[in-house]
Amino acid sequence: MSLPIDASEEILSGEAVAIDAQPIGFILRAAGAIIDMLIGFAVYLAFVFLGIWLGEIGVFDDATARIYQVAAIVISFLVLPVTVEVAMRGRSLGKLAVGGRIVRVDGGAIGFRHSFIRGLLGVLEVYMTLGSVAIITGALTPRSQRLGDLVAGTYSQRVRVPALVTLPPMLPQGMSEWARVADVAKLPDRLARRISQFLSSAAMLSPAARVRLADELAAEAAPFVSPIPPVPSETLLVAITAVRRTRETRALALADDRAERLTGRRVRV
Structure with a gap:
């Protein structure tokens, strides 16, 4: 038996750290879309009033x-x-208001192609149907994706989330000698993730x-x-996590120091 994990929704880094890539909720996404719709209609009304004024002063004929x-x-x-979505890297005024951003389904940044597909289909499902098509598709998809998202391969990611307070694992008392000589290899990503989840929710x-x-x-x-120390299983898991964290932190520090020294030599040359 293992802790329940939705593997299809999980994005892991190289060290089995789950990237906080939660999709934004349906209600918040709808609220952001309404804000963007109102902005679009406001811009259109501004064009309309400008067109009426230009027509009154004789600038426009019927064809123009x-x-x-x-x-x-x-x-x-x-x-x-x-344009706004591309310039703001997946965001808009509505998405800023609700704390969302459009990203690819793999968590990467979107490009012009993604935004254009979303915008083109958005004319149909958001403006021409007053959002009814977007509401239906958003309510039926796990990540609240509208039709444009499904075609473009994108979804709205939550980017304003409460910071999680995490305490680094501490080596259990009495295991310092074991940690000094232990050979602890890198764990498979999925196993490391399950251990991390277990330790955080064990209480x-x-x-x-x-x-x-x-x-x-x-x-x-x-x-x-x-070697495997003669300790309870949970204590062993804490010790493994602490040792791996300490050694990986030390390795990263050494790599940074080496890179700085190499950079300094190149500058002097």
């Missing part, structure tokens, strides 16, 4: 007025949203479940550790 009207629609509901588990999960995770981690 029709061209102007089409241009106003295209600029207000397609060009402006796409909320029932005693029996806590012991059972600790035993199972310790058994899976055992092939990567030598």
Whole structure:
């Protein structure tokens, strides 16, 4: 038995650290979309009033007025949203208000192609249907993706989330000598993630479940550790995590120091 994890929604870094890439909720996404819709309509009304004024002073004839009207629609509901989204790297005024940003399904930044597809389909599903198509598709998809997101391969990611207070794992008392000689290899990403989740939520588990999960995770981690100390499974998991963290931090510090020394030599040359 293991802790429930939705692997399809999980993005892991190279050291099995889960990137906080939560999709924004349906209600917040709808609120952001309404803000962007109102801005689009406001820009269009500004074009309309400008067109009426230009018509009154004789600048436009009938043919020019029709061209102007089409241009106003295209600029207000397609060009402006796409330009803003590209310039702000997946954000808009509505998304800023609700703390969201459009990203690719793999968590990467979007480009012009993604924004153009979203904007083009947005004219249909957001403006021409007053958001009804977007509401239906958003309510039926796990990440609240509208039709444009499904075609472009994007979703709205939450970027304003409460900071998680995490305490670094401390080596259990009495295991310093073991840590000095222990060979602790890098754990598989999924296993490292499960151990991290278990340690962070162990206090909320029932005693029996806590012991059972600790035993199972310790058994899976055992092939990567030598020697195995005669300690409870949960203590072993804490020790493994602490040793790996300490050694990886030290390795990163050495790599940074080496890079600085190499850079300094190149500058002097």
